[in-house]
Amino acid sequence: FKQEQYPQARQALASLLEDGRNGKYDENAQYLIARSYFSQNQFEEAVRAYQQFIQRFPESGMLPRVYYEIGDAFYNAHRYKQAMDWYRQVIEKFPDDPLVGEAISGLQWAALQQGQVEEAFRIADEYIQAHPDARLSQELLFRRGDFYFGRQQFDQALKAYQTFLERYPGSLLAPKALYWIGLSQLSLGDTSAALNTLQRVARDYPNSAVVADAVFQQAVVLSEKGQPEAARPLLRRLLESESSGRSDPAFLSEVYLRLGQVEVQSGHSSAARSAFQSAISKQPDGFASYQARIELSRLAGREGDLTTALQLLRKVIADRSDQLAAEAQYTLGELYAQSNKLEEAVAAFLRVKYVYSAYPQWVARALYQAGRVYERLSKPAEARKLYREVIDKYPTEPISRQARERLKTL
Structure with a gap:
């Protein structure tokens, strides 16, 4: 069973049950037969075996x-x-069991799968009303948020x-609830309220x-x-x-990344570079470290070090295939354009469209920038074609408005 050789395990367990001695291992044997079917996604067979367990061992x-x-x-x-x-029977027959x-939770998810959102919440509310002081009641109410x-x-x-x-x-979950209140306010665009709420977390629950x-x-x-x-x-x-209370590398890498971005905002290039390098060293293969490489490439580009900038971006592109790779490819086009390598810039921007089509925000921006480069190359027809593509295929992207303006100008 532990080696996941389930048919062989079932055969041995069935032999144990059939020896007629009603041994002390019979319950476990019947349970493991059912569980083996479940583990193989043979759910009908699993249900039959579980029901046989109930009939054979009712106590x-x-x-x-x-x-x-x-x-x-x-x-x-x-x-x-x-x-x-069956989830309801667990609750009704065994109300004090940890399960x-x-x-x-199973009831709620099954209700949600059937589009019965209110039914899912009603189930939780019934339990909360019957057991208002239970730890589970707190968890159920929190999960609603x-x-x-x-x-x-x-x-x-x-x-x-x-x-x-x-x-x-x-509740022990109170600081977490307050934190998510802040994130909800932030997501609703109420930054002032969000800041106040997040400050309360640190003030009211300093040890959380x-x-x-x-x-x-x-x-x-x-x-x-x-x-x-x-x-x-x-x-x-x-x-x-x-x-800080947090020492995990992923979190510290993210903090260093944000610190680097703050230093860039303040015009402190040296401090920014140091922070981005720390973000990479804390977790070299983490999400924040690759974002830090993109940020470092921009710093290098502004300082005229195109070789270093390209090396950093190619590392991101080689290692990832997500939105960071799309951003790195886009940034590659920007750096070529800044360095007056216009043909290379167009090729880099258009590659975003062909390789990273799953990320429309980067595709739209890349097409627009390729159009701008075509203007610099005195190829207005090609530029117009790309601007129209942005407008037609990505009308909801913010860059679409700028594409319309350029098209009018041309």
Whole structure:
């Protein structure tokens, strides 16, 4: 069984059950037969084997798990109504079992799969009303905010997190709820309220693990509002391990990246370069480190060091295939254009369209910039063609407006 040789395992387990001695391992044998079918995605066979377990061992202490896994089997077979029936039985028959929380989650997900959002919340509300002081009740109410936030329904998420905080102000989840209230406000465009809320996280819950994230988000907001001098001390505070509470490389790499961007805003190229290099050294293969390479390439380009800039960008392009690679390819075109290598610039920009079509924001910007380079090459017909492509294929991208203006000029 441990070696995932399930047919052979079932044969041996069946022999154990058939020896007629009702041994002490019979319950485990029957359970493992069912579980082996489940592990092979043979959900109908798994359900039959689990039901045989219930018939054979009606007093077993394993029944809560068996009922729950029958629900899981139906869920994975996309038979959500049946899944809900078995999850409900876990809650009704075994109300004190630790699996009740998982059963409620299963009920909610099965309801959501059927488009029954209100039913999913009603299920949670019933449990919360019956067990208002239970830890699970707190988790269920908190998850409602997570559900709405994940669906980008930020106004609903905000209300859900606020309701949680009002109902459970002393919960261990309270600092996290306050943090997500801040992110919801930020997503709704209320930056002033978001800053106040994020500051409250650090002030009201100084020992919480979420403080570092709240401080970082404050720095991000201030930086994006054009206040690098206010953002810098927050980021430096995070880099002091004794006060940050976060020492994982991915987080520190992200902090150094943002610090570098803040230094660029302030015109401090040397400090920015140092911060970007630290972002890379903290986690060389992390997302932030590749973004830092792109930022370093821009610094190198502004200083006339095209060779270094191109090396940094080619590293990103070689290692990644996501939006960072698209941005790196776009930046390659920018650097060629800045260096008056116009044919190379056009080729680099057009490559974004052909290789990174999954990232329309970069494709639209690259096509526009290729059009600008064609103008510099005195090829207005080619430029017009690209501007029209931006307007026709990417009308919702911000760069589309500039493409219209250039087309009128030509």
